[in-house]
Amino acid sequence: MKTKEPLPTPTVTIERKNLDVLFSALIKNGYNVIGPTVREGAIVYDLITASNNMPVGYTQEQNAGKYKLVKHGDQSVFGFNTAPLSWKKFLHPPTLELCHSHRDRNSVTITTPKIEPQKHAFVGVRPCDLAAISVLDKVFIASPYTDVGYQARRSDVFIVAVNCGQAAGTCFCVSMQTGPGATKGFDIALTEIIEKDRHYFVAEPGTDQGETILKSVPHKEANIYELKAAESQLENTAEQMGRKVDTTNIAELLTNNSDHARWQEVAKRCLTCGNCTMVCPTCFCSTIEDVTDLSGDNASRIRKWDSCFTLGFSYIHGGSIRSSVMSRYRQWLTHKFSSWHHQFGTSGCVGCGRCITWCPVAIDVTEELKAIRSNEQTNPSTKSTKEKQ
Amino acid sequence: MKKTKKPKLAVWKFSSCDGCQLSLLDCEDELLAVASAIDIANFPEASRAVSKGPYDISLVEGSITTPHDAERIHKIRRQSKTLITIGACANAGGIQALRNFKDVKEFTSIVYATPEYISTLSKSTPISDHVHVDFQLHGCPIDKYQLVEVLNAFLNGRKPNTPAYSVCIECKRRGIICRTVAFSQICLGPVTHAGCNALCPSYDRGCFGCFGPKETPNTTSFADYWSKLGMTDRDLVRKFRSINAYAKEFRLESEAHEG
Numbered sequence: 001m002k003t004k005e006p007l008p009t010p011t012v013t014i015e016r017k018n019l020d021v022l023f024s025a026l027i028k029n030g031y032n033v034i035g036p037t038v039r040e041g042a043i044v045y046d047l048i049t050a051s052n053n054m055p056v057g058y059t060q061e062q063n064a065g066k067y068k069l070v071k072h073g074d075q076s077v078f079g080f081n082t083a084p085l086s087w088k089k090f091l092h093p094p095t096l097e098l099c100h101s102h103r104d105r106n107s108v109t110i111t112t113p114k115i116e117p118q119k120h121a122f123v124g125v126r127p128c129d130l131a132a133i134s135v136l137d138k139v140f141i142a143s144p145y146t147d148v149g150y151q152a153r154r155s156d157v158f159i160v161a162v163n164c165g166q167a168a169g170t171c172f173c174v175s176m177q178t179g180p181g182a183t184k185g186f187d188i189a190l191t192e193i194i195e196k197d198r199h200y201f202v203a204e205p206g207t208d209q210g211e212t213i214l215k216s217v218p219h220k221e222a223n224i225y226e227l228k229a230a231e232s233q234l235e236n237t238a239e240q241m242g243r244k245v246d247t248t249n250i251a252e253l254l255t256n257n258s259d260h261a262r263w264q265e266v267a268k269r270c271l272t273c274g275n276c277t278m279v280c281p282t283c284f285c286s287t288i289e290d291v292t293d294l295s296g297d298n299a300s301r302i303r304k305w306d307s308c309f310t311l312g313f314s315y316i317h318g319g320s321i322r323s324s325v326m327s328r329y330r331q332w333l334t335h336k337f338s339s340w341h342h343q344f345g346t347s348g349c350v351g352c353g354r355c356i357t358w359c360p361v362a363i364d365v366t367e368e369l370k371a372i373r374s375n376e377q378t379n380p381s382t383k384s385t386k387e388k389q
Numbered sequence: 390m391k392k393t394k395k396p397k398l399a400v401w402k403f404s405s406c407d408g409c410q411l412s413l414l415d416c417e418d419e420l421l422a423v424a425s426a427i428d429i430a431n432f433p434e435a436s437r438a439v440s441k442g443p444y445d446i447s448l449v450e451g452s453i454t455t456p457h458d459a460e461r462i463h464k465i466r467r468q469s470k471t472l473i474t475i476g477a478c479a480n481a482g483g484i485q486a487l488r489n490f491k492d493v494k495e496f497t498s499i500v501y502a503t504p505e506y507i508s509t510l511s512k513s514t515p516i517s518d519h520v521h522v523d524f525q526l527h528g529c530p531i532d533k534y535q536l537v538e539v540l541n542a543f544l545n546g547r548k549p550n551t552p553a554y555s556v557c558i559e560c561k562r563r564g565i566i567c568r569t570v571a572f573s574q575i576c577l578g579p580v581t582h583a584g585c586n587a588l589c590p591s592y593d594r595g596c597f598g599c600f601g602p603k604e605t606p607n608t609t610s611f612a613d614y615w616s617k618l619g620m621t622d623r624d625l626v627r628k629f630r631s632i633n634a635y636a637k638e639f640r641l642e643s644e645a646h647e648g
Contacts, residue, residue, distance in 0.1 A: 040566060040593070041566065041571060041572065042566040042571055044564070044566075065569075065570055065614075066570060067567075067570050067571045068571070069571075084566055084567070084571070085561070085564055089564065094561075094562035094563075094564075095562060268607075268609075268610060269607075269610045269613075269614075270607065270610070271555070271579040271580065271606075271607045271610060271611060272555070272605055272607065273555040273557040273558075273578070273579035273580075274554060274555055274557055274558045274561075275557045275561065275567070275579070278557070278558060278561030278562070279561065289550045290547070290550075291538070291541075291550060292541055292542075292545045292547065293422070293541070294419070294422045294423060294426045294537075294540070294541055294544060295422070295426065296544065296545045304562065305558070305561075305562055306558075307554070307558060309554075310552070310554040310558070310604070311553070311554075311604045311605065312552055312553075312554065323605075325605060325607065357570065358567055358570050359570075360557075360567065360569045360570060360576075360578075360579045360611075360614070361579075361610055361611065361614040362614070
């Protein structure tokens with residue numbers, strides 16, 4: 001995963017017909033290739049073996065509370081943005097057995113499932129999702145409490161990133177400074193270019209492994225024209241952003257406005273269903289369930305994705321701390337855009353827009369943040385402190 | 390090993406279709422284990438043999454719809470250490486609670502040749518309206534894995550894992566694509582109690598709300614959103630007024646859209 005600097009080899013181009021050689025090179029090196037594929041009317045990330053498994057010629061229309069998979073005119077391989085569910089599920093599984101205990105007459109034995117390192121190649125990781133993986137790395141690896149399971153699953157992941165050639169209606173990576181081009185955290189970064197009589201990829205190696213894999217794929221050194229084509233495509237995408245967020249002092253904005261009237265307003269619409277947290281590529285919270293068999297001789301400890309929108313999430317002796325919808329929505333948005341900075345030194349939001357698309361009542365975080373900023377209602381307590389100063 | 394007395398379990402039926410108690414017979418792989426851990430003292434669907442009370446656990450299925458039912462449930466409560474209601478009928482009055490919104494006499498006069506023989510209450514009510522209930526297991530029918538989990542938790546003296554959050558959480562954990570967002574299908578998942586492991590969405594259908602309202606359900610926002618998308622009040626009433634029509638939050642929402 002080490003980012004190599006400066007890059008000793010130049011960026012290359014790979015013709016569309018040779019994309020499958022990249023797949024075979026990855027498979028030959030022992031990787032399970034996971035990438036986008038069409039299933040049941042949507043794009044999902046799953047095991048694939050060749051480029052014809054991918055959503056060739058498909059795109060996705062996305063808006064608040066709306067998603068539609070559509071065919072479009074060209075033969076693009078990456079003509080869509082992020083898939084509904086992120087890469088999180090491979091690194092931080094939705095359900096996982098942590099340990100098992102067995103009781104017999106004299107003793108209790110506790111066993112933990114063996115953590116098998118997985119050799120996965122993620123193909124088609126968007127820059128926002130790349131940023132999300134680096135956020136998860138901070139949470140699970142670079143924290144005082146390393147999640148050894150995550151670390152093992154993450155250690156042998158090969159990442160083929162794809163720069164975005166278009167933005168979806170719910171994208172705002174430019175505001176969050178995570179895209180539309182990948183700058184770090186990848187082994188190879190591709191930019192797909194479709195011209196009148198040519199379909200090719202500009203490929204940039206990001207690590208030694210990436211460089212080795214690229215060497216085994218027929219390629220040419222990228223010329224200035226091709227590099228310019230990739231660059232101008234990114235500029236176009238940046239201009240197409242469906243949404244934006246003003247991030248100026250955003251951490252302070254939210255902590256200073258915890259009593260803003262907008263929280264009550266959004267609480268009237270929020271269903272506390274938890275969809276936003278489930279689709280968020282950085283929401284990492286989980287709950288633990290202990291299950292027993294009827295005899296009570298065997299017990300398992302299961303970890304499951306949880307959400308700060310459930311009452312159980314903030315349950316302590318006697319009840320839930322966040323019983324109101326308002327307090328739960330505020331907790332989520334404030335953690336994501338504000339306290340995450342204090343906790344992990346980065347924003348918890350990467351601008352992928354999934355929470356906007358997949359909210360069943362179309363709540364849009366960018367609108368909520370705009371409403372708070374447009375009419376700041378600084379907390380009385382904060383105000384008086386400021387006045388004293 | 391010292392032989393310990395097995396806890397006595399009784400299954401009771403009120404107004405219901407028997408589907409929930411059949412979930413116990415449907416446990417298949419777990420059934421032998423259940424039978425060896427528990428003394429099944431009364432379970433008419435499985436055996437005519439009845440042992441006398443008191444009972445350690447009573448599973449109660451069905452709603453109270455007759456004066457006789459209303460008395461019988463008190464007798465059962467008196468004989469039961471722990472009383473667990475199973476299914477939408479026992480917890481919310483069931484589909485037969487649709488009568489609660491109309492005049493039941495009108496129905497009996499249409500359906501029965503001699504309506505005066507029919508002794509029925511004007512409302513179908515949940516068990517908890519009549520006696521203290523220790524635990525409610527939701528569903529129509531209940532999920533057999535959840536039933537085993539509840540029995541399991543009871544036998545091992547722990548809390549059952551039957552969270553009251555939305556169906557959406559189970560749906561997303563399974564990686565199912567949202568029926569509402571991607572396919573414009575109405576799905577009650579965001580306001581419905583989890584427990585079925587997102588059964589209907591996994592078969593490309595929106596949630597019907599069989600498990601009843603989730604914790605803090607925002608049915609008003611849900612209904613407003615669908616109204617804006619063009620759903621009529623009549624359809625909204627029908628959506629909320631089905632298997633869990635008389636569950637408080639669903640009832641209030643359906644009443645809000647009644648002309």
